[in-house]
Amino acid sequence: MVEIRRMHIKDVSFVYDLEKTTFGFSLEKSMLYDEILYNEMAHYYIMTEHQQRIGYLGLWLTNPNAEIINIALVPEKQSQGYGKKLLEYAIKVCEENKVKTLTLEVRKSLTHVIEFYQSFGFKKIHERKRYYHDHEDAWLMAKEVNV
Ligand SMILES: CC(C)(COP(=O)(O)OP(=O)(O)OC[C@H]1O[C@@H](n2cnc3c(N)ncnc32)[C@H](O)[C@@H]1OP(=O)(O)O)[C@@H](O)C(=O)NCCC(=O)NCCS
Numbered sequence: 001m002v003e004i005r006r007m008h009i010k011d012v013s014f015v016y017d018l019e020k021t022t023f024g025f026s027l028e029k030s031m032l033y034d035e036i037l038y039n040e041m042a043h044y045y046i047m048t049e050h051q052q053r054i055g056y057l058g059l060w061l062t063n064p065n066a067e068i069i070n071i072a073l074v075p076e077k078q079s080q081g082y083g084k085k086l087l088e089y090a091i092k093v094c095e096e097n098k099v100k101t102l103t104l105e106v107r108k109s110l111t112h113v114i115e116f117y118q119s120f121g122f123k124k125i126h127e128r129k130r131y132y133h134d135h136e137d138a139w140l141m142a143k144e145v146n147v
Pocket of ligand 1 (some may be wrong): 022070071072073074077078079080081082083084085105106107110112113115116119
């Protein structure tokens with residue numbers, strides 16, 4: 001059974017490890033703690049299957065807009081529809097919070113991830129040159145939620 005719940009302090013190590021595995025770097029544990037404990041804009045969620053953590057979603061609700069900070073599944077659970085469920089959940093949270101525009105940044109080279117976002121109606125609105133630490137460009141993508 002798949003569930004999505006708010007992230008707690010006890011999930012920080014899981015998220016840290018997942019970020020390291022999928023992105024090669026992490027927000028760092030201290031920052032993840034701060035996000036959970038002190039940042040009222042931050043809404044982080046954990047996806048579980050049979051109570052095992054399989055993914056997470058980080059959102060910043062900056063009324064009237066919101067940003068996807070990160071979304072990731074453990075490698076063995078990718079490309080099986082779980083990401084769609086997480087993104088649907090993000091959009092539902094935005095709808096409930098009357099968010100108008102949901103944005104995210106994605107590496108230009110991740111064409112399958114870009115297609116994933118496009119399938120949800122995200123559109124490229126800007127290109128951020130040399131945005132990442134390795135100087136890869138980012139696409140800023142946006143989706144209108146409550147119009
Ligand atoms: C990006 C990510 C969250 C998508 O979640 P997912 O569970 O793998 O994706 P889904 O199985 O729900 O697939 C949704 C759609 O995305 C596309 N897609 C996902 N993975 C794909 C892949 N490896 N190759 C091609 N298309 C892919 C497909 O269009 C798919 O639609 P379909 O099922 O109708 O074919 C997940 O692959 C992941 O964690 N990747 C590593 C971390 C990452 O890059 N995060 C994004 C940072 S911006």
